[in-house]
C-alpha cells in the first residue's frame with residue numbers, strides 16, 4: 001500500500017535519510033526500529049509530506065505521493081500521529097477528537113468514527129468533557145491515536161507511542177493497535193522499544209544513521225541476536 005523507494009531527505013544541508021526503501025502492505029503492522037537519531041521520525045515526516053523529499057519516490061496504492069501536500073496525503077488515507085502527542089491541552093477530549101475529523105464532510109461518518117474510537121479507548125469516553133491537558137500521559141497518547149483515527153486512516157503512522165508511558169498502559173495501547181489493524185487499517189509504528197514493537201509487528205526495518213541496516217519478519221528479528229545486543233537495552237528488558 002505505502003512504498004518508499006530509495007528516499008533521501010534531511011535538514012538544511014545535512015542528510016538524515018540515505019536511500020531508504022520500505023513497504024507497508026495493506027492491513028499489516030510494520031515497525032521501524034533504531035536508536036536515537038537513526039532517522040525514524042524523519043522517515044514519518046517525509047512520508048506525511050511535512051518534510052521535503054530530496055530524492056527517491058513515495059507511492060500510495062501505486063499512485064505517486066512524492067510531491068503531494070500533507071492535506072492531499074491525509075486525503076489519500078495516510079495519517080501521522082507525531083511523537084510528543086501534540087494534543088490541544090486547553091480543549092476537551094471531545095473537541096480534540098472533533099479536530100481530528102476536520103477534513104471530513106460527512107457528519108454521520110465522523111460520529112461513527114468517534115464511536116469507534118470510544119470502543120477502542122473507553123477511558124476517553126468516560127472523560128469526554130475533561131481538558132486534554134489534565135489527562136494522564138497514557139490517556140493523552142490514547143487521545144492522540146484516537147484523534148488520528150477520526151480521519152479514518154487507511155494507514156496510521158505512529159511515532160513512539162510508548163514514550164514516557166507506564167509499561168502496562170503501553171501494552172494496552174499496543175494491543176489496541178492489533179484491533180485497529182484487524183479493522184483494516186495498516187500501521188507503521190516507529191519505536192525505540194524494539195522488544196515491544198517486534199511482539200506486534202508483521203515486518204520490521206532497523207534504521208541506523210539514516211540507512212536500513214536490517215529487515216525481516218517481526219518474529220524472525222525478535223530472535224536475532226544482533227537485535228538483542230544492539231537494541232534491547234535496559235529500558236526494553238524492564239518491559
Ligand SMILES: Nc1ncnc2c1ncn2[C@@H]1O[C@H](COP(=O)(O)OP(=O)(O)OP(=O)(O)O)[C@@H](O)[C@H]1O
Nearest residue numbers: 011016034035036037038039040041042043083192
Ligand atoms: N528539525 C531538525 N533540524 C535539523 N536536524 C534534525 C531535525 N530533526 C532531526 N534532525 C536530525 O536528523 C537525524 C535523524 O533524527 P530523527 O529525529 O529522525 O531520529 P529518530 O530516529 O526519530 O530519533 P529519536 O528516537 O531520538 O526521536 C538526527 O541526526 C537529528 O539530529
